[in-house]
Amino acid sequence: MSEPAQTPTEALLLIDLQRDYFADPELERCRGDLVATCNELVRVAREVGVPVVEVQTVHERDGSTWTLTMHEDGQGVAERGTEGVQRVEGLEPGGAEVVEKTRDSAFFGTDLAERLQRAGIDHVVLCGVSTESCIAASARDAFALDLGATLVSDATASVDWSEHDHTLSMLRTQHRQDVVTGAAVVRRWRDGAAGAEGDRAAG
Numbered sequence: 001m002s003e004p005a006q007t008p009t010e011a012l013l014l015i016d017l018q019r020d021y022f023a024d025p026e027l028e029r030c031r032g033d034l035v036a037t038c039n040e041l042v043r044v045a046r047e048v049g050v051p052v053v054e055v056q057t058v059h060e061r062d063g064s065t066w067t068l069t070m071h072e073d074g075q076g077v078a079e080r081g082t083e084g085v086q087r088v089e090g091l092e093p094g095g096a097e098v099v100e101k102t103r104d105s106a107f108f109g110t111d112l113a114e115r116l117q118r119a120g121i122d123h124v125v126l127c128g129v130s131t132e133s134c135i136a137a138s139a140r141d142a143f144a145l146d147l148g149a150t151l152v153s154d155a156t157a158s159v160d161w162s163e164h165d166h167t168l169s170m171l172r173t174q175h176r177q178d179v180v181t182g183a184a185v186v187r188r189w190r191d192g193a194a195g196a197e198g199d200r201a202a203g
Contacts, residue, residue, distance in 0.1 A: 011051045011121045012041055015106055015128030015138060017091050018056055020077050020084030024159045027129060035090040037155040037182040038127050042094050044186045048193040051119060052096040055106040055128070055138075058085055065102040104137035113145050123148035125185055127155035131164040136171065143175040150178040152185060
């Protein structure tokens with residue numbers, strides 16, 4: 001296995017790309033394109049040495065981890081051992097580390113922040129669903145933890161595209177977080193890897 005092209009300071013987070021979260025017809029409609037963009041990001045992340053973390057919501061079937069709204073509805077989601085908790089069809093995370101959560105934010109009640117700190121990560125690239133809930137909550141917590149964040153506009157999605165657009169605009173304005181396409185992230189990573197290779201050759 002070749003050495004990574006650069007010392008990673010970024011990590012790619014794949015959030016809630018699980019079957020239950022694509023039950024809505026609108027998310028199912030865009031699933032193919034969204035997953036394809038995520039897979040391309042994973043592939044290039046592996047090429048340049050950027051760590052990949054798959055963040056999954058996993059609830060217990062006895063209701064002990066349910067949210068207030070789940071209790072109100074009398075129904076859980078993404079429950080351990082069910083088909084709905086499994087990763088969405090087509091996703092190829094490439095042996096990513098897995099972090100389990102029970103609330104919207106990838107950081108709430110998990111050891112994700114500690115894992116990133118140990119790895120020297122100071123910036124996260126966020127993909128997944130849904131933009132206005134789990135993506136936004138994770139982005140806000142990243143800001144609170146002094147982590148830079150990039151939101152991938154074509155690798156995040158919502159059942160309501162006006163909410164998607166509003167949320168990304170708000171995060172860009174309020175927290176000054178980057179909102180770019182998957183292709184732009186790929187270019188940045190490859191440019192960084194090429195620059196690191198050039199520095200080594202010059203040295």
